[in-house]
Amino acid sequence: MDFLVLSSYLAIVVTVAILTYLWKENLFFRIIEHTYIGLASSYALVRASAIIQSSGIAPITDKGQILNIIMLVIGLLYLARLNSKYAYLSRWPAAIVAGVGYGVAMRGIIGSSIIEQLGALIRPVTTPDTFQNLNNFLAVVFCTAALFYYVFTLEVKGVWSWIPKLGLAVYMVTFGGGIGFELQGRISYTIERLQAILLAFGVG
């Protein structure tokens, strides 16, 4: 039997074993769960090793980029966590990654996620398209209300108390929509797996 065909049938057996959890916890589910975690971890380890080889070691050996040694040493400091006496050293690579990451990310965030988004938020409300005008107006109102929900330095009360309440409603609708799309994604996974099972039985 072809390896591809065999792996397809194996995938179906694994799928059914995982789905049995919906009925109740059982041995088959446990075996597959632990196997999956083991395989995923080992695969990630092997791929990570390959990346260290191609991006870290090969440039040193092939092109003489000796500065890469510094990166490798910094990376190795993560392993200091295994020894309680030197565990503090593992904070350095984490700090460098976080610091550089946030610093570089700011370059993209300020332009694309703040300035551009603010420009897109404030749009004219006097265009010939009435629906678009209403949409543009509501976008500003909803954004302002949502921001006020997180104003804690002063209590918004009296005639203005509806603003943070509207902000809360905006968040609830937004999160509700997000969960709907998330659910759609989960159902897509189920469809893909059930379709594979049906195809194995010659249906569909």
Place this chain on the structure above:
Amino acid sequence: MIFVGKNESVSLFTKVENLDTKYIYLGLTAVIIFPFIFPGVFLPVLEISAGAYDFAAIMDDVETTDHVIYLCGISASFYAEQLPQELVVVQELFSKGPNIVFVTATVESARYFLNDVIPKIPESVMAEMPYGEKWMLSAMLPGGEAGSAAFVADIRSIMQYDYYGTPVEELAVMEGIYTYHDFELNFGARTDRTIGQYWTYAPEVPILVTTMGQDLGLLSPFMATGQVDGAVFGVQGAMELERLFNRPGAGTARTASLTLAMYYTVIMVIIANVATFMKGYVGGESI
């Protein structure tokens, strides 16, 4: 006999509210497999979004001399939603014959293209697209946003070898490619977090995104500002592209199930809310 007596109605609503989830999943399973067993009985929603039209319009303009970058940040858990999209996009792209540089940002992305996407391209098309001359696959690009920032400024500083360990300067497809500016088009498969880096560095390079349904809210602001020029989401997005490029595939086949499953979910949510409301209204206790 729901409203025969107060006690009976209370019991029914309480039972509905506490219905065992395995029966709900069983119903969902039945709903999903129904369109596969009885194709054509249920007609799905087949509307095409503006983002998909924009996506297809930009792809139509791709020429054989163009250099296209295809960034991929997906992992195995995204396959169900991403694979149908990638199949239609990559097949369409290869048939147009531009120079394609696949850049992978997760450990699984390269294997994903090599095992699941590229083999689906017809041999006649692949014969016109030899590896190294017309397309290449990078080793994993690590570092998230920091990696993307280094990549856009000086590609060869961070991508020195391809997936097979060949130096990129030996690949003809990389001739004249040194920075992100050298590309005419950017495809992003699940690369939402790094879009800002690419757009900030070279806003003139159009960005097209294929991603999961849950990213719609995340990407909508970028689409509204024009930073993302076209995007498709989930199985629905795959169906849209399959219709626009006339390449029926998994997206079209699964849309009926997806539509029916979403109807089922909405109905169950309404029933659950009505049951909870009515139990509170007429009184009752949880089981």
